[in-house]
Amino acid sequence: MKTRRSRARQIALILVASGGFLAPFVLWVWGHLEIVKTGYDIESLNERLDELEHENRSLFLERARLQSLPRIEREATKLGLAPLPLDRIVVVRQRPASDAANPAPIITARTVAP
Amino acid sequence: MSDERTPRRRLLILLGIVLGWAGLVVARLVDVQIYRADELQRLALRQQFARVETEPIRGAIVDRHGFPLAVSKDVSSLYAIPGLVQDPKATAAKLAKIVGKPAKRLQRALEKNDRNFIWIARKLSDEQTRAVAALELPGLGFRQEPKRFYPGGRLGAHLLGYTGLDNGGLAGIEAQFDSAIRGIPGDEITMRDARGVRFMPEPGGLPAVPGDNLVLTIDRSLQHLVERELLAVVNQYDAKAGIAILLDPNNGDILALAAEPSFDPNEFARSSDAVRRNSAVQEAYEPGSTFKAIAFAGALENRLLGLGEHFDCSRGYVEIAGIRIHDHKRFTSLTPEEILAQSSNVGAMMIGSRVPADAYYRQVRRFGFGQLTGVELPGESPGLLASPRAWSKLTRATLSIGQEIGVTPLQLALAYAAIANGGILLEPRIALRLESPGGGLTRRWEPVAVRRALSAETASTLVAMMETVVREGTARVAAIPGVVVAGKTGTAQKIVDGVYSRDRHVASFVGFAPASRPRLVALVVVDEPKGPLYHGGDVAAPVVRRIMEPALVRLGEGATGRTLTVEHRDLFPSSDAARGAVTEIAQR
Secondary structure (H helix, E strand, C coil), X not given: CHHHHHXXXXXXXXXXXHHHHXXXXXXXXXXXXXXXXXXXXXXXXXXXXXXXXXXXHHHHHHHHXXXXXXXXXXXXXXXXXXXXXXXXXXXXXXXXXXXXXXCEEEECCCCCCC | CHHHHHHXXXXXXHHHHHHHHHHHHHHHHHHHHHHCHHHHHHHHXXXXXXXXXECCCCCCEECCCCCEEEEEEEEEEEEECHHHCCCHHHHHHHHHHHHCCCHHHHHHHHCCCCCCCEEEECCCCHHHHHHHHHHCCCCEEEEEEEEEECCCCCCCHHHHCEECCCCCEEEHHHHHCHHHHCCECEEEEEEECCCCCEEEEEEEEECCECCCEEEECCCHHHHXXXXXXXXXXXXXXXXXXXXXEEECCCCCEEEEEEEECCCCHHHHHHCCHHHHCCHHHHCCECCHHHHHHHHHHHHHHCCCCCCCXXXXXXXXXXXXXXXEEECCCCCCEECHHHHHHHCCHHHHHHHHCCCCHHHHHHHHHHCCCCCCCCCCCCCCCCCECCCHHHCCCCHHHHHCCCCCCEECHHHHHHHHHHHHCCCEEECCECEEEEECCCCCEEEECCCCEEEECCCHHHHXXXXXXXXXXXXXXXXXXXXXXXXXXXXEEXXXXXXXXXXXXXXXXXXXXXXXXXXXXXCEEEEEEEECCCCCCCCHHHHCHHHHHHHHHHHHHHCCXXXXXXXXXXXXXXXXXXXXXXXHHHHHHHHC
């Protein structure tokens, strides 16, 4: 009975000692794996960021193409629109808070009902 | 005896083998860890770390209101690793249809097995990229490269220029401001796993620095207007070429600059070098009668001309140094104002001949002729102006009608801007500011006054004379109802085979408005208009009116149209004031 108890104590001691010995190693491996996993995550997010920036630039370019005046004029002509008489144009200028003396135009021409 | 020895011998043999193996391991370790350590470490690093060079994004070029004129975007370039291409002939045939290159040439390239990397096609369109990717051919891959796009197509082509395959500016503003808008390449260092997948960014790399954005003085609406009207007149008269410039005479801002024939900078290689030249700043021409105002300035500044004088132009010609030069028609006695209004060559030569050569030369130089204007565009020509030592007895007279001198259209527009603004010659400004990608100000260009070219009094006299040119002279078609326009026409004979041609002309008009407080200077030059109408007053002056009238409305200076200024908080159309104005005009 006494022998069995002492053997159990010995096994527990060995387990504790092994655990104490292995714990730093396990922690190191775990930490390293976490770093590697985070690295993959960062790269994946970087790729996503690149994709979004690329998409943003594509949309910016598309908007600029759609705003192209020769294109707008062509499309307007196709729709049967004609140039507006100059006396029917209203130029609306927005006076910026910081530069009241030199307002920048916000709308260059706006059609009005005939 | 032998039975006892056998186990020991076996043990010794085993020990020997173990020791030998251990010795080999140690030797190998010494070899790997000590002798070849550096080399192997290098190989390992090369395998585990990837250094990727990153191209910077080129800064955008925008007009004065922020509309993009040139922007960059990453696109795919197609490469091949010939050793991995399984069927070069079939691959080339499939690719040829998509990338638009001859199949035979592609096949020859794909069969070069000694090469590790070859470009198949650079900077593909999105459609081409998708089509190639869908083929899933072995040995092919894509690499991202930035490409320049000009969303307005031909809009401002001669100003903007274009970039090459390496993303560097080759012409125009793209070349002039290349170092500022190009950005700085970077390199990233990352670890990669056994499959080559990057998984760990490493410190030590330098990120690419995007280029600054450039804000131009150009107004894209005015640029479009100028280009449209210039193209129309060039087509109408089947002219060889045309140039138009719109300037702000108060600060030297180039609001629009156009040349015909033009090109699309998105496909610049399809046009010739001659078409791509910005003739508004790179080529000089004889200005003809538009130079008469400069001759008058010389005479007025040197107090050699009285406004009440009369000049006898009734003979219809003048003889100088034995050479007879004819007027375009026979006049009677003309005052200086009438000489300019009717563009009498005889009268102008009489006035110009009064000015001593040195004084004449100094005055012409004060207007900036014969020297660079300082415009920030590449390849500017200083024009042609001989020193007085090289002048003949005829030069002062011919100079007064715009011959024996070569000017660039920009020089002439600036000289008229000096007359319009009261006498100050300005440096032309094409760039307003450089902004970092975050919006911070990197550099700002202020207006630069070069010098006083003429006194305010002389400028005022010339303005009054040039108002007469438009009101009752050769440029009546340039008149805008409700706005006083001033200007001067020019019809220069071209020199062909060393003599002045009778049937090849350069028709031009340069004017400004409103004459009392000018906001715009417009110059239109039409090279070799064909047909019975070829005078500047018939060909170029109407174009200036068609440009100036809507441009003035846009600037709030037109006699027609309405301008309304709203406060920052008032957002159209919720603003009551704006709605009121629209309603008012709608009811008229």
